[in-house]
Amino acid sequence: DAGVIQSPRHEVTEMGQEVTLRCKPISGHDYLFWYRQTMMRGLELLIYFNNNVPIDDSGMPEDRFSAKMPNASFSTLKIQPSEPRDSAVYFCASSTGTVIGEQYFGPGTRLTVT
Amino acid sequence: KQEVTQIPAALSVPEGENLVLNCSFTDSAIYNLQWFRQDPGKGLTSLLLIQSSQREQTSGRLNASLDKSSGRSTLYIAASQPGDSATYLCAVRPNDYKLSFGAGTTVTVRA
Numbered sequence: 001d002a003g004v005i006q007s008p009r010h011e012v013t014e015m016g017q018e019v020t021l022r023c024k025p026i027s028g029h030d031y032l033f034w035y036r037q038t039m040m041r042g043l044e045l046l047i048y049f050n051n052n053v054p055i056d057d058s059g060m061p062e063d064r065f066s067a068k069m070p071n072a073s074f075s076t077l078k079i080q081p082s083e084p085r086d087s088a089v090y091f092c093a094s095s096t097g098t099v100i101g102e103q104y105f106g107p108g109t110r111l112t113v114t
Numbered sequence: 115k116q117e118v119t120q121i122p123a124a125l126s127v128p129e130g131e132n133l134v135l136n137c138s139f140t141d142s143a144i145y146n147l148q149w150f151r152q153d154p155g156k157g158l159t160s161l162l163l164i165q166s167s168q169r170e171q172t173s174g175r176l177n178a179s180l181d182k183s184s185g186r187s188t189l190y191i192a193a194s195q196p197g198d199s200a201t202y203l204c205a206v207r208p209n210d211y212k213l214s215f216g217a218g219t220t221v222t223v224r225a
Contacts, residue, residue, distance in 0.1 A: 043205075043215040050211075056212065093158075101207070105150075
């Protein structure tokens with residue numbers, strides 16, 4: 001398996017623009033997670049899905065952030081409008097729903113908002 | 115709220131020395147604990163996962179222990195190599211799927 005795939009790997013945008021980050025989980029994994037990593041706050045869970053349904057979005061910082069999972073092999077995280085403080089590395093991870101539930105991470109998208 | 119602390123924040127050792135990385139957490143009601151490695155500019159690679167009922171897990175030169183009652187885990191890396199240089203993160207999972215991460219320990223192994 002190719003692992004968790006994220007695109008783009010790098011995104012530079014201007015404040016106020018819409019940004020869409022994409023993720024393809026590992027085939028057969030029914031849990032998908034979006035994280036954000038910054039120097040100040042470390043790794044934070046934003047939202048996670050089970051069987052394409054959002055389960056917990058309490059980590060989403062504000063209404064400018066939204067996430068969807070239209071099918072088992074694709075998810076998006078959208079920021080609209082983007083702000084400089086959104087600059088971070090965004091990771092997607094997936095896992096099975098088994099007892100172990102080990103999470104596998106993608107390579108991340110480095111977002112810079114100027 | 116679960117707080118996860120990793121000490122030290124950074125560590126530099128000569129090649130061949132054993133590494134000891136510490137992780138502590140405030141709420142002992144965890145389901146499992148996972149150790150990750152992160153190379154600069156890269157994603158996270160899972161190293162070891164310890165279930166709450168287990169005391170330790172081993173993989174090659176890596177050994178992780180878990181003392182749930184005292185809220186501690188230790189990652190041992192035997193006979194360190196320059197290729198072990200990276201940031202090591204621990205994450206604890208309660209009964210749901212929300213991992214809480216420590217800030218990490220950045221390791222440098224000098225050749």
